[in-house]
Amino acid sequence: MTPLISVEGCAAPLLQANIDTDAIIPSREMTRVSKSGLADGLFAGWRYRSIGSRERNMDFVLNQTKYQSCCILLTGANFGCGSSREHAVWALHEFGIRAVLAPSFAPIFEANCVRNGIAPVQLTEAQIAQLADWVSVDPAGRPVRVDIAARTVSAGTVFNASFSLDPEAVEMLLTGRDVIDLTLERRADIEAFLARDQPARPWIYLS
Amino acid sequence: MLTAPSASPRSLLDKLWDEHAVARLCDDRCLIAIDRTYLHERTGSIALRELAAHGRQVVDPGRVFATMDHIVDTTDDRSDATRMPGGSAFITATRESSRAAGIRVFDVQDPDQGIVHVVAPELGLTLPGCTVACPDSHTCTQGALGALAFGIGSSEAEHVLATGTLRVRKPRSIRIRIEGRMPTGVTAKDLCLTLLARVGSSGASGAVIEYTGSVVSALSMEARLTLCNMSTELSAVSGVIAPDEVTLEYVSGRRYAPQGTAWEQAVDQWRHLYSDPGARFDQEIVIDGGGLAPRVTWGTSPSQSVALDAAVPTWEASALERDTFERVIRYMGVSPGQPLSTLAVDAAFIGSCTNSRLSDLRRAADVLRGRRVAAGVRAICVPGSMAVRRSAEAEGIDQVFRTAGFEWRKSGCSMCFFAGGESFGERERVISSTNRNFESRQGPQTRTHLASPETVAASAILGRIAGVSDLGRA
Numbered sequence: 001m002t003p004l005i006s007v008e009g010c011a012a013p014l015l016q017a018n019i020d021t022d023a024i025i026p027s028r029e030m031t032r033v034s035k036s037g038l039a040d041g042l043f044a045g046w047r048y049r050s051i052g053s054r055e056r057n058m059d060f061v062l063n064q065t066k067y068q069s070c071c072i073l074l075t076g077a078n079f080g081c082g083s084s085r086e087h088a089v090w091a092l093h094e095f096g097i098r099a100v101l102a103p104s105f106a107p108i109f110e111a112n113c114v115r116n117g118i119a120p121v122q123l124t125e126a127q128i129a130q131l132a133d134w135v136s137v138d139p140a141g142r143p144v145r146v147d148i149a150a151r152t153v154s155a156g157t158v159f160n161a162s163f164s165l166d167p168e169a170v171e172m173l174l175t176g177r178d179v180i181d182l183t184l185e186r187r188a189d190i191e192a193f194l195a196r197d198q199p200a201r202p203w204i205y206l207s
Numbered sequence: 208m209l210t211a212p213s214a215s216p217r218s219l220l221d222k223l224w225d226e227h228a229v230a231r232l233c234d235d236r237c238l239i240a241i242d243r244t245y246l247h248e249r250t251g252s253i254a255l256r257e258l259a260a261h262g263r264q265v266v267d268p269g270r271v272f273a274t275m276d277h278i279v280d281t282t283d284d285r286s287d288a289t290r291m292p293g294g295s296a297f298i299t300a301t302r303e304s305s306r307a308a309g310i311r312v313f314d315v316q317d318p319d320q321g322i323v324h325v326v327a328p329e330l331g332l333t334l335p336g337c338t339v340a341c342p343d344s345h346t347c348t349q350g351a352l353g354a355l356a357f358g359i360g361s362s363e364a365e366h367v368l369a370t371g372t373l374r375v376r377k378p379r380s381i382r383i384r385i386e387g388r389m390p391t392g393v394t395a396k397d398l399c400l401t402l403l404a405r406v407g408s409s410g411a412s413g414a415v416i417e418y419t420g421s422v423v424s425a426l427s428m429e430a431r432l433t434l435c436n437m438s439t440e441l442s443a444v445s446g447v448i449a450p451d452e453v454t455l456e457y458v459s460g461r462r463y464a465p466q467g468t469a470w471e472q473a474v475d476q477w478r479h480l481y482s483d484p485g486a487r488f489d490q491e492i493v494i495d496g497g498g499l500a501p502r503v504t505w506g507t508s509p510s511q512s513v514a515l516d517a518a519v520p521t522w523e524a525s526a527l528e529r530d531t532f533e534r535v536i537r538y539m540g541v542s543p544g545q546p547l548s549t550l551a552v553d554a555a556f557i558g559s560c561t562n563s564r565l566s567d568l569r570r571a572a573d574v575l576r577g578r579r580v581a582a583g584v585r586a587i588c589v590p591g592s593m594a595v596r597r598s599a600e601a602e603g604i605d606q607v608f609r610t611a612g613f614e615w616r617k618s619g620c621s622m623c624f625f626a627g628g629e630s631f632g633e634r635e636r637v638i639s640s641t642n643r644n645f646e647s648r649q650g651p652q653t654r655t656h657l658a659s660p661e662t663v664a665a666s667a668i669l670g671r672i673a674g675v676s677d678l679g680r681a
Contacts, residue, residue, distance in 0.1 A: 016531065018408050018508055022645045028627030031293040033252045033300045035361075051651040078409035078442055082643060083624075084344040085250065086360035107378075107413050107444050108344060112360035166376060167234045179362075180263065183370045186238055189230040190372060193240055203465035203473050204242045204337060206269045 003176035004117045004148055007098040011072035011144040012061050013132035019075060020082030021109065025091045027083075038087055039094035062095075066139045072146065073100045074132050077125065080109025089116045099146045101128055101153065114169045117176065119148055121163050127153075134158055148173050216483035219449050220380050220415045223355040223480070227338050229372055238372045241357075242337040243270055245323045246310070246364065248301040249277035250342035254364035255304035263369045268309035271368065272332060273301055275315050276322045278626050281589050281616035287315060290628030308368075321592025321618040324348040324560040328432060329594055331461025335450035335477040340367045345560045345642065346445070347438040351431035352458065353450035353480050355415070358439060378444040379489040381414045382482070385422035387497035392675055394570075395430035396562060396640070396659040398422070398494075399437035400502040403510040406492065410510075411441035414489070417482060418448050422496035428457035429564040436561045437642055440509045449481040501674050503547055504644050504657040506535040511644075515662065515674040518546045538646055539654050540634065547672045550656070553635040555586040555667035556649070557613075557660050559623040562640035563591030567660045568599050572607040574664035574675055580612035581670025585631075587614045589621040613667070625650045638666040 028051070029041025040054075047063060049055040056063045062070060073092070079102040080088060089112040092100070099119040113120040123131075134155055135142050144155045148170060154160045172179060198205055217225070229238040246254065251273055258265065265271060278294040279285060287295045298315065305312045313320045319330065324345055327333045335353035339346060346358035357373060367373055385398065403410075416438050418431075426434065431448050438446030448454075455474060458464050465473045504512040505519045513520065521543040522532045536542065541550065557563065557571055568590060580586045588608045590596040596618055599605055605615045622629055623641040630650030631637050637655050640663050644655035656672060665673045 017528075020643075020645050022624070022643070022648055026647060027624050028291075030249075031627065033256060033296050035253065035257070045647050051647070078412065081408060081440075081442055082344065082645060084342055084358050084360055086253075086342075086362060089360070104409055104412055104442075106409075106442050108358055108360055111363060115360065115362040166236070168232065168236050168374070171233075179374065180261075180366050180369050183238065183366065183372060183374060186230050189238065190240075190370065193229040194371075197240065201336075201473075201476070203334065203469050204270075206463065 001117050001176040004098060004119060004173045006145065006147045007071055007119065008145040009071040009143050010067060010069045010139050011074050011101070011131065011135050012067040012070040012139065013074045013136065014061055015074065015076055015128070015132060017076035018078045018081055021080055021085050021088040022082055024080065024088035025085065030085070030087050035090045036094060038091035042091040042095045069140060071096050071098050072144050073097050074128050074135070075100060075102045077103040079105050081106040084108045086112045086116070089113055089118060093118055101131070103128065114172050115179065117173065119146055119173055120165070121146055121153060123153065123161060123163055127161055131155055131159060216485040218380055218482040218486040218488060219417055219447055219480060220355070220378070221486065223336065223338070223447070224377055226336070227355070232374060234376070236374055236376050239338060239375055240372055241340045241367050243327070243332055243339045244364070244367050245327055245339065245341040246271065246273040246301070247277050247323050247343060248275045248279070248297040250361050251364065252297050252300040252304065254342060254361045254368065255308060256300060257361070258365045258368055259304060259307065265308040265310065265368045266371045271310045272313065272327070273305045273310050274313040274323045274326055275301065275320060277620050278628070279315055279619045281619045281621045283617060285315060285617060291626045292628070294626065294628065318593050321594065322560045322563065322620055324432070324436070325564060325591030325595065328352060329461070329592055331458055331464030334458060334464060334473070335454055336480050340364070340373060344439045345436055347443065348432050348436040348560055350438070350445050350447035351428065351435040353448060353454055353477065355447060356445050378413055378415045381411050381416045381490045381492065382488040383416055383418050383492045383494065384420035385418065385494045385496050386420045387422065387495050388425070389422055389496045389499050393499045393501055394659040394661070395426055395433040397499055397502045398434060399440070400504065400509065400512040400657065401494065401499055403437065403440055404512050405494070406441060408440060408508050408510040409442040411438065411443035414443050416441070416443050416446045418446060423448060424451065427566060428453055429566045432564065433561055437509065440642060450477050501659060501662055503662060503672055505539065505541060505547060507538055507644055507646050509642065509644060509657055511535065512657070513547065515547060515672070518544050540636070548677070550636060550672045551670055552584060552638045552666050552672060554631050554637040555580070555584060555663050556622055556637055556639040556641065557587070557663050558589030558591070558621050559641040560591065560620070561642045562660045563589060563595065565595050565598050567640065568595065568604050571660040571664040572604045574661050574678070575611040575613070575668070576607050578611055578668045578678070580667045584667055584670050586612055586667045587616060587622065589616040590618050592618045622649055624648055625653070638663045638672060
């Protein structure tokens with residue numbers, strides 16, 4: 001995974017609560033056994049005029065010219081709820097999104113973000129509304145900056161806030177390290193666990 | 208096992224956590240051993256392929272099981288070909304990758320095929336005191352057996368397959384006590400919808416919910432699976448219920464459950480799986496079971512429900528932002544103050560990991576017996592597993608469904624969601640025993656109303672949203 005140190009650029013507001021992964025990428029858009037080729041299906045139900053068509057709905061924020069270079073999403077609480085499909089994160093990433101700013105995230109979606117180089121940034125609803133207001137005047141000319149190591153979000157001279165993200169998530173984003181390799185470094189711990197557990201709970205270990 | 212036995216009271220979550228803690232990582236993150244890993248063709252196929260592409264092995268394939276449930280067709284003539292465009296690639300990829308890795312597959316034509324959260328408990332794969340991981344958000348269902356069950360993404364599934372562990376922060380804990388006695392005709396599904404209406408769709412964010420109280424103790428194992436199923440709709444990490452006699456009776460004798468002396472030994476351990484008196488929870492919620500009623504959703508979130516005999520709320524009563532409320536009302540084609548019972552339905556669906564087990568089908572069949580689905584209503588029943596289907600057929604339940612005018616299908620997730628294949632029609636109104644009423648979830652612009660299987664059956668007969676109690680008056 002490519003390390004993500006910071007993100008700076010155009011932020012697009014999609015200020016709705018409970019945007020589910022079915023909305024982020026409808027199941028019908030996941031047509032191949034693959035992590036790629038998904039950006040086209042991102043928010044398909046809202047981005048296009050009708051199901052199956054690719055005629056753009058220009059009312060939808062991501063279709064508007066001023067948000068074309070968007071790399072940050074400003075959104076509502078409980079973002080990414082519903083299905084566990086990691087395709088939602090793969091689609092956002094392929095579209096160019098590197099940070100999602102929301103009052104809260106669904107747990108599986110949040111973990112999926114960290115695994116794929118998207119920063120899940122938790123700010124208050126008021127902070128997000130403030131950012132959205134400021135950005136909307138001139139989205140391209142008013143970039144938002146997310147600094148992963150410092151855990152801060154800033155915008156011009158008007159906005160500066162810190163956010164919390166657990167140390168392992170920060171580490172994952174900053175280094176882009178393969179987490180499986182990291183866990184396999186604890187192989188001795190895993191083997192010690194199995195050596196204790198197998199005699200204690202033999203029914204767990206099917207041949 | 209990492210923590211020394213202490214005198215301080217522990218919750219069920221604490222016990223399950225401690226017993227599976229392999230190592231403490233940075234911060235409050237632990238490496239947790241996973242006892243059972245389940246895959247399905249929708250997300251498992253990608254996880255297995257990626258793993259192989261990186262030259263990694265499945266560490267213990269004997270404890271990994273795959274099933275074809277998400278996009279496999281449910282019609283009698285089904286095969287690897289699917290109505291979903293491109294669907295067969297998911298099936299063949301899962302089959303080939305599983306075979307290469309030595310993973311048992313409950314394949315398209317296998318008598319054990321079915322929805323992963325129906326099949327795993329039914330076969331005795333998921334046991335009290337075990338940890339479960341599956342790249343599916345409804346994995347929380349299986350916590351009903353007293354297991355710690357994690358719904359995860361595909362990348363995390365790769366991690367479990369390669370290491371037998373998950374790296375997780377300990378979730379916060381919520382205890383939901385449901386006391387008293389539920390009135391006749393109120394089901395676990397109505398309880399789920401009540402909880403969602405009460406705490407909201409992020410009301411248990413990041414938590415493991417322990418369901419307890421006299422109502423939970425009195426629920427059958429299948430009803431408990433329904434209750435835990437919708438924990439993810441509360442944005443919880445999982446749900447769990449302490450194993451008791453109901454659990455032991457359910458698990459005993461199942462194919463993969465321990466037998467003989469191993470069973471005795473297991474039961475001895477499982478008897479310690481409860482929250483000690485005085486155990487600390489981050490939050491407690493108490494629900495009066497006696498005050499519950501059958502419910503149905505009116506909006507596009509499972510938290511938007513009312514009692515069956517009530518009306519769509521006004522904006523003021525909805526607790527939603529004005530524009531959100533307007534959007535929901537428009538999508539659903541309902542108006543504020545409109546009684547739900549005035550809404551005609553185009554279709555009725557009984558199925559999904561929420562409500563497709565034998566007891567669900569029996570209760571629906573009791574409603575349908577001797578009655579006919581209203582003209583113009585398309586009604587479909589999809590048993591949760593082929594075993595459920597066979598048991599239902601042995602009891603003649605399939606005949607009740609068919610005679611009433613329901614399609615009787617083979618098992619799978621089916622039309623719980625629209626993957627580009629079979630679906631309900633544009634703007635059609637569907638009464639459904641599933642778990643999500645999101646926009647376009649069941650079909651393009653389809654309007655979904657969630658309810659219990661008996662409410663779905665009653666509504667199918669009357670051709671409008673209705674409860675079992677409305678049938679006598681028809």
